[in-house]
Amino acid sequence: MHSPLALVRDPATDSPDGPGAADFSPEALDALEHLVGVNLARLRAERQLSLDALARASGVSRAMLAQIESGRSVPSIKVLCKVAAALKVSVAAFLRRHAVNGFEHLPADRATRLVSSNGRYTARSLYPDAERAAAEFHELRIAPLHTEAGTRRAPGTTVNLVVSEGTLEVSVHDRRQLLATGDAIVFDADQPHSLRNPGDTEARAFRVTLNAEAPPRWDVAPHDSARHTVS
Structure with a gap:
């Protein structure tokens, strides 16, 4: 089979x-x-x-x-x-390993949190992160006037981010996009990028990261042209 x-x-x-x-x-x-x-x-x-x-x-x-x-x-x-x-x-x-009962409850007080810049930036995991996932889901909290540099990921990795509270300025290379509450943005995460909260209140956003799939290993060795001749 x-x-x-x-x-x-x-x-x-x-x-x-x-x-x-x-x-x-x-x-x-x-x-x-x-x-x-x-x-x-x-x-x-x-x-x-x-x-x-x-x-x-x-x-x-x-x-x-x-x-x-x-x-x-x-x-x-x-x-x-x-x-x-x-x-x-x-x-x-x-094929799921994480869901013993068909679902997995993720209590807020047990979630994995990445805290940086003395607590001015927090990323809370909203998915079971025991194994590498095709998609990662995080809640982001950014303090007023704080800028957080993003981690560059493998080529093919995509980020989809939506602002749920406040405003955020997203920089990708030298281009900047201001997002108001409810606005969303999609960008390739292998580029230099950062998030900045230009407001005077905490900004909150939700980020979905779609990890790059391993590309197929094509045979790229030179081939004899005769093998490709159509008779």
Whole structure:
């Protein structure tokens, strides 16, 4: 059967010596089988469904469901879609590590906070940050007349920021944009950038950072032109 990992990386185009090779190691696949199995068992138990009942609802055989739950088989995306539809969840629910109960409560008093400039700048994490995420979500608080330099990220990283209270001046290279309450801005985070609060009250904003995806490793070695000749 095809692993769900095939949607993320095609082993046929990956170098066996490249960074993605470990994703297809026996250990990685065993971990994936276990993760999918644990989540399927949890979701089925929450809905008080027997294997037979889920098999009838999804069209996936009881034997196959039992194999998935026990970690003896990694289902194809087609099978996962059928089971997800029957359980009324997304396919991603089978691949999550952080949500034991199908969701994760993030109490404000336990959130990870980055505090700098003697407390004049605070970034509170609004997402589970135990693992690297494709998107990061932060609440920002900037003291009056304070300027905070942004951290340059990898090429392809994008920031989407919206001001919820006060005003902010966003500088990207030598260009500046003043944002009032409710205004938003999107920019590439691999550039030099900074945030400045020009007002006399604290400014508050919410920032979503979309991390750059690892680009595919294309074969860029010179090819014999004869190989590309169309007869």
